[in-house]
Amino acid sequence: MTELRPVTVDELRHLVSERALAGETMLLNMGPQHPSTHGVLRLLLELDGEIVVNCIPDIGFLHTGIEKNMEAKTYQQAEVMTDRIDYMNNMGNNLTYCLAVEKLVGLDVPPRAQALRVILAELQRISSHLLWLGTSSLDLAAMSVFLYCMRERELILDVFEMVSGQRMMTTYIRPGGVWRDVPAEFEAAVRHIVEIMPARIDEYESMLTTNMLFLERTQGIGVISAEDCKRWGLSGPVIRATGIPYDLRKVRPYSGYEQYDFEIPTASSGDVYGRYLVRVEEMRQSVRIIRQALDRLPYGPVRSNNRKFVPPPRSELGVSMEALIHHFKLWTEGFPAPKEYVYAATEGPRGELGVYLEGDGGPKPYRVHYNTPSFANLQAMPILTRNHFIADLVGIIGSVDIVLGDADR
Amino acid sequence: MSEHLEKVVQDFQERFNAGLHCYAGETTLILSREHLLEAVQSLRDECGFDVLIDATAVDYWPEQTPRFHVVYQFYSMAHNLLLRLRVPLDGNAPHVDTIEGIFPNANWKEREIWDMFGITFDGHSDMRRILMPYDWVGHPLRKDYPLGYEEPQFSFNYEEIDRRKPYAKE
Numbered sequence: 323m324t325e326l327r328p329v330t331v332d333e334l335r336h337l338v339s340e341r342a343l344a345g346e347t348m349l350l351n352m353g354p355q356h357p358s359t360h361g362v363l364r365l366l367l368e369l370d371g372e373i374v375v376n377c378i379p380d381i382g383f384l385h386t387g388i389e390k391n392m393e394a395k396t397y398q399q400a401e402v403m404t405d406r407i408d409y410m411n412n413m414g415n416n417l418t419y420c421l422a423v424e425k426l427v428g429l430d431v432p433p434r435a436q437a438l439r440v441i442l443a444e445l446q447r448i449s450s451h452l453l454w455l456g457t458s459s460l461d462l463a464a465m466s467v468f469l470y471c472m473r474e475r476e477l478i479l480d481v482f483e484m485v486s487g488q489r490m491m492t493t494y495i496r497p498g499g500v501w502r503d504v505p506a507e508f509e510a511a512v513r514h515i516v517e518i519m520p521a522r523i524d525e526y527e528s529m530l531t532t533n534m535l536f537l538e539r540t541q542g543i544g545v546i547s548a549e550d551c552k553r554w555g556l557s558g559p560v561i562r563a564t565g566i567p568y569d570l571r572k573v574r575p576y577s578g579y580e581q582y583d584f585e586i587p588t589a590s591s592g593d594v595y596g597r598y599l600v601r602v603e604e605m606r607q608s609v610r611i612i613r614q615a616l617d618r619l620p621y622g623p624v625r626s627n628n629r630k631f632v633p634p635p636r637s638e639l640g641v642s643m644e645a646l647i648h649h650f651k652l653w654t655e656g657f658p659a660p661k662e663y664v665y666a667a668t669e670g671p672r673g674e675l676g677v678y679l680e681g682d683g684g685p686k687p688y689r690v691h692y693n694t695p696s697f698a699n700l701q702a703m704p705i706l707t708r709n710h711f712i713a714d715l716v717g718i719i720g721s722v723d724i725v726l727g728d729a730d731r
Numbered sequence: 732m733s734e735h736l737e738k739v740v741q742d743f744q745e746r747f748n749a750g751l752h753c754y755a756g757e758t759t760l761i762l763s764r765e766h767l768l769e770a771v772q773s774l775r776d777e778c779g780f781d782v783l784i785d786a787t788a789v790d791y792w793p794e795q796t797p798r799f800h801v802v803y804q805f806y807s808m809a810h811n812l813l814l815r816l817r818v819p820l821d822g823n824a825p826h827v828d829t830i831e832g833i834f835p836n837a838n839w840k841e842r843e844i845w846d847m848f849g850i851t852f853d854g855h856s857d858m859r860r861i862l863m864p865y866d867w868v869g870h871p872l873r874k875d876y877p878l879g880y881e882e883p884q885f886s887f888n889y890e891e892i893d894r895r896k897p898y899a900k901e
Contacts, residue, residue, distance in 0.1 A: 333859075336856065336857060337857065381861065381862065382860075382861055382862040382863060382864070385862040385863065387871060389847075389872060390871055390872055390876075390878060391878070394878050425755050426755070428755070552781055552782055552808065553834070553835055553836070554835060554836045555782055555783050555784060555834070555836040566808070568808065573811050574811070662754045662755070663754070663759075663789075663802075664754065664755050664757060665757060665785070665804055665813070665815065667784075674784065676784065676785055676804075678785060678787055678802065678804070680789055688789070689787075689789045689790075691785070691787040693784065693785040693787075693804070697839065698836065701836055701838070701839045730862060731862075
């Protein structure tokens, strides 16, 4: 083992103010094991008493080399790694990757698969927002909300287990459609969630929205302007809380989102409370989308019929030589993709989730790059936290809703 | 391609001698390294591309000219358009101007590219590693950087492999 070299303040001289070098302000490490940094985020804080003068985020503790690993696998195998990037948005990661692959090779997706993708992506959004609501209010010392949120999140994870066999690492959405059709119990289970959710969201709101303690901790805290949001490339609820209705489901629709009737909730304050309001309203809109998608869920195939990219159904293998050849080729060699590059993006629970995918004519991706919302949003931490108390810093980290697996990949 | 994008593309082809590549409804302009700063500045100020969505790089090793491409993805909120810029770079230790002064969020994205590919950004305010440990050697996403496996030890070669494993020496 090589010896670890100690890090001195000299190396960070360009990041801290003159006062820190003179010893007037204090440098303090927060994390990477701090409970309210939501994973392994390290913040180097420059403090004047209890006030944050500067906050320097340090990421990479959860870097697992997913992009490098994906280059060594075929397109089908590489998808399994996408689940592990943002472990609160597994369906969304699968969906974004599949959209990129489909764009690269020119695959069509049948209507039933499109509708299933929308239902599952919206369920994932609700479950992610529920976890966010639970943990971020826990950071603000509201214990009971967490328990309520976990109760409903469990119902959603049960649906994921029902369709894919896995609660979190689903890999259910595949290039050209979905893995297999949903079981017969699916519709009743999702309808149950859709029926109970509006009243449950009212319940969470009754605990927080007009709660004086909550308002004191959130209003006017962590304010960012619309202009700054654009300059720093922020997306998701953070930019919508400043009044810009930027949502990829509306501006660049995918998977048939243009067919559904829903609104993009915005707030004008740009603070922690605004982001809270946007997310809560988003859950209601997601319920609305799921209800519409369920009502008009078409019958038909759930995978593309293009046998050069999508494996044939098991039933054909015993009777068709062609099907057997395709099955064998697809699972041993994989499918080739052209020497081109594409960018596909979806609206994840945290913001714009994009995949830059480049093929080289072979069966393995030449380069996959995940453009993740947590990475972009974390970069704005210094602006969001400047001149706030340390106690508010915890609320601000919570309100940005970071997932470190998403930032570090 | 929409009218506005067509105008931008034509303008860039004339002014910066940019190459054009279209695939699956996406537009890419290929620029030489000297024109990058000027082009990005005019993209933001004149053409309305006000958001830098993404910046990344691709390694074409063992090719040397160009070995790397730096890829920028821009978005125009007013026109709802996407445009990609690619900048080819030669050699094993390439460098290119930073666009941090125009789009501040390029700071972390360029740090990531430096960390993963070893492309230096001239004029960058904070050129440190971001994802890998600060004392890491090498740039993992380069194609000549091995993926890395632990050698499997069997009873007949256990000792031999154990000797060259880093932890075993201590």
